[in-house]
Amino acid sequence: GIVLWEIASQSEPWSHLPSQSFFMDVLLNEIQEERRPPLDPDWPRPFTRLLTRCWSTQPGDRGTFLTAIADLQAM
Numbered sequence: 463g464i465v466l467w468e469i470a471s472q473s474e475p476w477s478h479l480p481s482q483s484f485f486m487d488v489l490l491n492e493i494q495e496e497r498r499p500p501l502d503p504d505w506p507r508p509f510t511r512l513l514t515r516c517w518s519t520q521p522g523d524r525g526t527f528l529t530a531i532a533d534l535q536a537m
Contacts, residue, residue, distance in 0.1 A: 463516025467499050470509065475499040508537050 464475055476499070498517050501510045512533045518524050525533075 463513045464499070466509075466513055466516070467501075470505060471499070471502065473499075506537060508533065 467475060498514075501513065512530060516524055516530065
């Protein structure tokens with residue numbers, strides 16, 4: 463999900479965080495608190511659904527890589 467977000471946004475997630483504490487900030491704060499990079503409202507709804515599904519905290523809800531590919535091909 464994060465790689466798809468980077469491709470679509472042409473940005474780095476969490477770029478506002480200082481590099482010296484990036485790993486700990488993302489790991490301890492962003493991920494544990496379920497904060498994700500912002501979704502662009504102009505992105506197609508099927509694409510944003512795929513991103514949010516990939517970011518699910520429940521592994522079974524994320525789908526497989528093959529389902530992600532199928533979803534992208536269907537767009």
